[in-house]
Amino acid sequence: MEEMEMKRIKIFDTTLRDGEQAPGFTMNLSEKVKIAKQLEKLGVDVIEAGFAIASPGDFNAIREISRNVGNISVASLARTTKLDIDRAWEALQFAKKPRIHLFIATSDVHLKHKLKMTKDEALKSAVEGVRYAKRFFDDIEFSAEDAVRSDIGFLTEIFTAVIAEGAKTINIPDTVGYTTPDEYYTFIKTLKSQITNIEHVEISVHCHNDLGFAVANSLAAIKAGATQIECTINGIGERAGNAALEEIVMAIDTRKDYFNCYTNVDTKQIMKTSKLLQNITGVKVQPNKAIVGDNAFAHEAGIHQHGMLQERTTYEIMTPESIGLEMSKIILGKHSGRHAFVDRVKALGYVLDSTELETAYAAFIDLCDKKKEVYDADIDAILNKETTHIPEVVKLETFMIHSGKHIPATATISLIINGAELTDASVGDGPVDASFKVIEKSVNKAIKLIDYKINAVSEGKDALGEAVVVLKIDDKNYRGRGLSTDVIEASINAYIEAVNKSYIEIN
Ligand code: KIV
Ligand code: ZN
Numbered sequence: 320m321e322e323m324e325m326k327r328i329k330i331f332d333t334t335l336r337d338g339e340q341a342p343g344f345t346m347n348l349s350e351k352v353k354i355a356k357q358l359e360k361l362g363v364d365v366i367e368a369g370f371a372i373a374s375p376g377d378f379n380a381i382r383e384i385s386r387n388v389g390n391i392s393v394a395s396l397a398r399t400t401k402l403d404i405d406r407a408w409e410a411l412q413f414a415k416k417p418r419i420h421l422f423i424a425t426s427d428v429h430l431k432h433k434l435k436m437t438k439d440e441a442l443k444s445a446v447e448g449v450r451y452a453k454r455f456f457d458d459i460e461f462s463a464e465d466a467v468r469s470d471i472g473f474l475t476e477i478f479t480a481v482i483a484e485g486a487k488t489i490n491i492p493d494t495v496g497y498t499t500p501d502e503y504y505t506f507i508k509t510l511k512s513q514i515t516n517i518e519h520v521e522i523s524v525h526c527h528n529d530l531g532f533a534v535a536n537s538l539a540a541i542k543a544g545a546t547q548i549e550c551t552i553n554g555i556g557e558r559a560g561n562a563a564l565e566e567i568v569m570a571i572d573t574r575k576d577y578f579n580c581y582t583n584v585d586t587k588q589i590m591k592t593s594k595l596l597q598n599i600t601g602v603k604v605q606p607n608k609a610i611v612g613d614n615a616f617a618h619e620a621g622i623h624q625h626g627m628l629q630e631r632t633t634y635e636i637m638t639p640e641s642i643g644l645e646m647s648k649i650i651l652g653k654h655s656g657r658h659a660f661v662d663r664v665k666a667l668g669y670v671l672d673s674t675e676l677e678t679a680y681a682a683f684i685d686l687c688d689k690k691k692e693v694y695d696a697d698i699d700a701i702l703n704k705e706t707t708h709i710p711e712v713v714k715l716e717t718f719m720i721h722s723g724k725h726i727p728a729t730a731t732i733s734l735i736i737n738g739a740e741l742t743d744a745s746v747g748d749g750p751v752d753a754s755f756k757v758i759e760k761s762v763n764k765a766i767k768l769i770d771y772k773i774n775a776v777s778e779g780k781d782a783l784g785e786a787v788v789v790l791k792i793d794d795k796n797y798r799g800r801g802l803s804t805d806v807i808e809a810s811i812n813a814y815i816e817a818v819n820k821s822y823i824e825i826n
C-alpha cells in the first residue's frame with residue numbers, strides 16, 4: 320500500500336504533563352526542557368508541557384519549552400474557567416504553535432461527586448470555556464474527562480456544542496483505564512455517527528492502563544477513526560500509566576499492512592528518548608518491556624538463536640536498528656583517543672558545546688582509568704550527567720569507609736562547602752547510611768531519604784554504577800544521580816547532587 324493513501328496519525332505526547340504528575344516522575348525545569356527538545360527530535364506533533372495553573376513549576380516549564388522548541392505545537396492543560404485559560408495563555412503566548420487543552424468531566428460519577436454540577440452546568444461551562452479560549456487560541460482541544468463512563472447522549476451533545484464553538488480537536492479519554500478494545504471501537508464509531516461536524520475536527524484518544532489495555536484500546540480507536548493518539552514515553556502516567564508512545568508508534572509502523580496509517584515519528588530516536596527519560600527520572604523500565612526493555616531484542620533460547628542466525632525474521636518482527644538500538648556496540652578504551660570519543664558522541668546523537676565536550680571527555684578519561692572497556696551505555700550515562708548543570712555548593716573532596724562483618728560502618732568525608740573544606744565522620748547502618756549521615760550533618764539540613772536505587776549502567780564486573788536518591792529537604796523532594804565504578808562514591812555523588820539542587824530554585 321502506498322504511503323500517500325495511508326492516514327496520518329498525530330502523536331500528542333503528554334510525558335511532561337500526565338507522565339510527570341505520577342509519583343516518582345517529577346522533573347525540574349532544565350530536565351523538562353531537555354525532554355521537550357528530544358521529543359521534538361523524535362517527531363511528535365504536540366508536546367503537552369504541563370498544566371499552567373497547577374503550579375509555578377508547570378507554568379515555567381510551559382513557557383521555557385515554548386521558547387526552546389521550533390515549529391511544533393505546545394499545549395497546556397486547562398479547566399474551562401477564565402482563570403485557567405488566562406494562565407494557559409500567559410504561559411503559551413510565546414509559543415510558535417500554542418494549543419490549549421480544555422477539559423471538564425462528563426461522567427455521572429465525576430459530575431456528582433467531584434464537580435457537584437449538573438449536566439447542563441457542565442455543558443454551559445464547556446461552551447463558555449471554548450468561547451473564551453478563542454479570544455487567545457486558534458488551536459483548541461476539548462476533552463470530556465472520563466468519557467468512557469459517560470452517557471453517550473450527553474457526550475454527543477457536549478462534543479457537538481464545543482465543535483460549533485470552535486474546538487479543533489475533541490478528545491475521548493478512558494481516564495480510568497476501564498474500557499476494552501472492542502467496546503472502545505464501538506463507542507467511537509457510535510460517537511462518530513452522532514456528533515455533528517465531527518468530520519471537520521481531529522478525533523483524539525487518551526487511554527490509561529489500569530487493566531493493561533491502554534495501547535490496545537488506542538489502536539482499536541485508530542481502527543474506529545481516531546486521528547490523534549495521546550501517549551507518554553515508556554507509558555509513564557497516573558496510576559498504571561498512559562498508553563506507551565513507543566508501543567503505539569512501532570505497532571503502527573510494523574503492522575502498516577493492518578492499520579494502514581503512519582506517524583511522523585522518527586523511530587530511530589525511540590531508544591534515545593526512552594533512555595533519556597529513564598536517566599533523568601532514575602526510573603528504569605522492566606527488562607521485558609515491549610520495544611525499549613533490555614530484553615526486547617535479546618534472544619536467549621538456543622533454538623531462537625539458531626533461527627536468528629539462519630534468518631533474522633524467524634524471531635524478529637522489527638529490527639533493533641529501527642528504534643535506534645545499535646547492536647554493533649563500539650567499545651572505547653584508554654587508547655581510543657579524543658577523536659574516537661568525539662565521533663562516538665556525535666554518532667550517539669549528542670550536540671555539545673566545547674565546554675560540555677571538555678567536561679565529558681575528562682569524565683570519559685577518568686572512567687577509562689577505572690574501567691577497561693567503555694560501552695555506549697557508559698557514554699550515554701556520562702553525557703546525560705555532564706549536560707545537566709547544577710551549581711556545586713557542596714563538592715566531594717575525599718571519602719574513606721571502614722566497614723566489615725561485625726564492625727560498625729564508619730564514613731569519613733571531606734566536603735568543600737561554599738569554598739571551605741569540612742571533614743566529619745559518622746557511624747551508620749552500612750557504608751551508604753554512614754556516608755549519608757556525614758553529609759546531612761555537614762550541610763546542617765534536616766534531610767529525609769525518600770528513595771535510593773542502584774543500577775549497573777553497562778556490562779562486566781567493573782561496570783559503571785548509577786545511584787539515584789530522592790531526598791526530602793524543607794518539604795520538597797529533590798532527586799540526585801551519581802555515577803562511579805565505586806557504588807559508595809556513586810551514592811555519595813547522588814546525595815550531594817540532590818543537596819545541591821535544594822540550594823537553587825529548580826522548578
Ligand atoms: O486522563 C484524562 O482524562 C486526562 C484528561 C485531562 C485528558 O488526563
Ligand atoms: Zn490522563
